[in-house]
Amino acid sequence: MMVTASKELDTYLSDFELFEKNGATKGPSWIHQIRKAAISRFSELGFPTTRLEEWKYTNVAPIAKTRFKRAECEANGLTAEALARATLEESACVQLVFVNGHFSRKLSSLRSLPEGVKAGSLAAAWGSDPASIEPHLARHASYHDHAFVALNSAFMKDGAFVYVPKGKVVERPIHLLFVSTAPFDSAQDRPVGLAHESLGTAVVSHPRNLIVADDGSQAMIVESYVGVGTNVYLTNVVTEIIGGKNAVIDYYKVQRESEEAFHIATVQAHLDRSSNFSSHSIDLGGALVRNDLNATLDGEGIECTLDGLYMVTGRQHVDNHTRIDHVKPHCSSRELYKGLLDGKSRGVFNGKIYVHKAAQKTDAKQTNKNLLLSEGATINTKPQLEIYADDVKCTHGSTIGQLDQDAVFYLRSRGLDLATARNLLTYAFASEMVGRIKVEPVRAQIENLLVTRLQHGSRAEDAR
Amino acid sequence: MLEVRNLHAKVGNTEILRGIDLTVNAGEVHAVMGPNGSGKSTLAHVLAGRESYEVTAGEVIYEGKDLLKMPPEERAREGVFLAFQYPVEIPGVSTTYFLKAGVNAIRKHRGLEEFDAIDFLALIKEKMKLVEMDQSLVNRPLNEGFSGGEKKRNEILQMAVLDPKLAILDETDSGLDIDALRIVANGVDALRSKDRAILLITHYQRLLNYIVPDYVHVMFDGRIVKSGGKALALELEDKGYDWIKAEVELAQPTIA
């Protein structure tokens, strides 16, 4: 066991040497320092095992065992149609497209970006505008205790950088679209460097995003993840969000990776006094998905809302870990995650609310509701409160249920067939979360996906 | 229209219906009365197709067809309607939305053109007047947070929209105040026709003052033990069920 484990790590360590040598990825020396510290931390941590409490129900051995090749920016296979499936209405938003984690100016549309707002490649910005990046990057998402954050920090090469200056209100959503494409078929075309044949076709990208909303600014950020092609790939993304005093941030993460994909994501939000942060995390795709969403409420009077919806089937595995740190007094947090699990899918929800000693008058509420649509689906849910202040109002709860048979019968007794009745009830369960999406094109998109999914489900039902 | 013969049904290992015989013709109103737990709702649910009850013997012929073979939605499409004793609350689905799906499924089955949004709106508006319901109620999630009376009125509204041939009303009068009872009763009365049969399950005479039944049946312990005209209901109101129990026990003194 030990030998295998260290062999897996060795692959990453030697790959890191190549990555650093390659020069294609050079950045300022402080980036280099972060990378080196992160890889060294990764080599100590190794991949998590299910013996770790935080990874108890999510086994990442399939990721550890796969020999991934670092993904290049390969837009070849990317057709306009494939992209169109994922883009939001162009007129409605600013759109940044990333191919395998690399910013593509050609595919992006930045026309309607308001003055003073920065949105573009992180790698470009850490070269040209380090003063905007250095104070924030890797200061919030810690690579000390999370192996995948460490790996991302070691191999980070590009991603999105968004900056909204003081008091600026960005009316249109900023869409960050991450597309994973299949690698070249012929190994000969590749630049020399690695023994490709030994690496197979599985690719990994480590997108790194930094979103800074300065005091009193307002923005809507949408991150979407899609895959084209049927290959195995890993998206290992880290997003850091910094909200200044009074900032209002509406953040969406829509995960629609392809069927064979691994998706590991950490979102770390750091919020200042009187800011308002709401997050909507939607998971529809991927084979093995893990989200860590952490919000640190580091000022008084912050409002934090975490909404989540996961809808999985087949053998999909989706794990949502959230953590809200109430550091200062008078903050309120509301969290509602809903899960729909069909087939033999597995879900994990672990929500932690951590109320620090100084955080008096904290008002926190956390709920996780699950609907199991088949006998084979499972969910492990664990809401957790850790409270070190004495004057707080905190509640949490979780439910696991099946479709209400009384309701199914009621609908059927009015003429609706079984599949329609089930779909309607399933839709009704999910629609609450859809209704909470404030960005219209995103809401429409999710609603569409949901309805399509349900119709697909009903076909499967009929075939039985 | 409906012919129930020797119907037996059980839940788990408990036999609840123990040989029901009942004939209902078009245009008739039958009242079914009986003490709590005698099996009235079970009969209603078995007729509507609830799968958690297992029919162990007997048959039900509806309009010449074997009703028990049909799934619940097919029964609905063939014209069977059950107003639930306890209407189900369904968050996230509005009455209008689901009722439009229901009425169109039924119309399609009958070879009629499906309603578009405008036709349907006109229809539901007209029927809402019948039960004195306003628009905001039907746009809300189905029965969620409705008062008892609103739920029952909503059942009658659904009946009016779906236009059934056989309407089974399970204690639609229970728990209603005088106004709500009048509204519900008028709603039901308006739907009385020579083509429609109505099975009224009730504990009380008061609904029967509005909707005078052609026949009254008394259920006891899973069987119809007595049938008669409208006078029987008055007698029950007057004397309670004990005398019926006594009669039954007299008739069958040796039930093992």
Ligand SMILES: Nc1ncnc2c1ncn2[C@@H]1O[C@H](COP(=O)(O)OP(=O)(O)OP(=O)(O)O)[C@@H](O)[C@H]1O
């Ligand atoms: N799903 C069930 N599981 C177990 N027992 C049941 C179930 N449904 C009904 N019963 C039992 O069957 C018997 C008849 O119930 P039913 O609801 O049909 O009576 P009812 O005549 O409608 O009574 P009420 O006047 O109180 O509405 C009762 O003893 C009840 O407890």
Ligand SMILES: [Mg+2]
């Ligand atoms: Mg009953």
